[in-house]
Amino acid sequence: TKLFAESYFVERNIKWIKRAGVKKVDENKIYFETLDGEYQEQAYDFAMLIPGFAGHGFKAYDKTGQDISSKLFAANGLMKVDADYSQKPFEEWSVNDWPQTYQNPSYSNIFAPGIAFAPPHSISKPMVSKNGTPIFATAPRTGMPSGVMGKVTAENIISWIKTGNPEIKHKASMGKMGAACIVSAGYGMTKGTAATMTVSPVVPDWDKFPDWGRDINTTMGEPGLAGHWLKWAMHYMFLYKAKGKPFWWLIPE
Known part of the structure; x- marks a missing residue:
């Protein structure tokens, strides 16, 4: 993914910042901290921030009224x-x-x-x-x-x-x-592009695959127009499956 992402960024003249975690976002700037412990900011006119994965903060109680949130x-x-x-x-x-x-x-x-x-x-x-802030995906x-x-x-x-x-x-x-993923990076039946990747297993197994953590024969990737065609076809397949049409169960997850 490093190769795909950086290649697409360079082709589109996009600069990137890595090894950093966002601390705050206001109307004009993004404030972030790097692994080196530096606090920096980046001005922007358009941004999309993906928040950290977390639950909704629900509380759970049993029929006697006892808080069982820690069990759930x-x-x-x-x-x-x-x-x-x-x-x-x-x-x-x-x-x-x-x-x-x-x-x-x-x-x-x-x-x-x-x-x-x-x-x-x-x-x-x-x-x-260096400031003790966890920064990882x-x-x-x-x-x-x-x-x-x-x-x-x-x-x-x-x-x-x-x-x-x-x-x-x-x-x-x-x-x-194992899992497959297609990351779109451009639209068009003749000019579209996408990175197609497979990993097996999703979580590296260092005991079974001590060199790379994954089966290198089934973990691969390739960017290009074919990936865009696959992504386009998958959209129709997913909708077909979601509607429960004949033989929907033959379409894999």
Whole structure:
């Protein structure tokens, strides 16, 4: 992604700032802190800020009125699931930390697939500025991985309802699944472009793939016009599937 992003930026004469975290945005400027601990600002006339992933700050109570929020939600407000939330140094992180069923451990009838679940930690190594400010990306849980999680969760709930057996048979760990992504970077059937990427697994498995953390034979990417055609076709396929038209189930997540 570094190669794709920087290539597209250079082609469009766009300058970029990395290894920084936004502190505040007003009508004219963005204020940010770098990993070196410097506080800087950037004037702008158009901006889009993607906020940090967090829950809505809900509180939960049982039928006696006791606060059970800590059983349901992590500190970031997202739902706790079958992940390992114990605090461990980066060197001890494992794919086994990541959830497989997206089921809350305290309340088995509550599931939280996709962006709803609280990840055990980030995927990349967490970085902290010289001022002690955490500056690193959260784990991506959208797109294809989210679709797979949703499908697996639905299959488990359906099986539970039909059989009356709460046994969870279908699993989908981000440490074992691969995913594909297409990032659009221009529109037009002859001039459009997009970066097409696959990663396997989504969460690096350093035990299984000690050199790169991922299967290098199935982790690849390529920018170009073909990616735009794929993205265009996928839009129609997704809408077809969402409408439940004949053979919709043949279209993958």
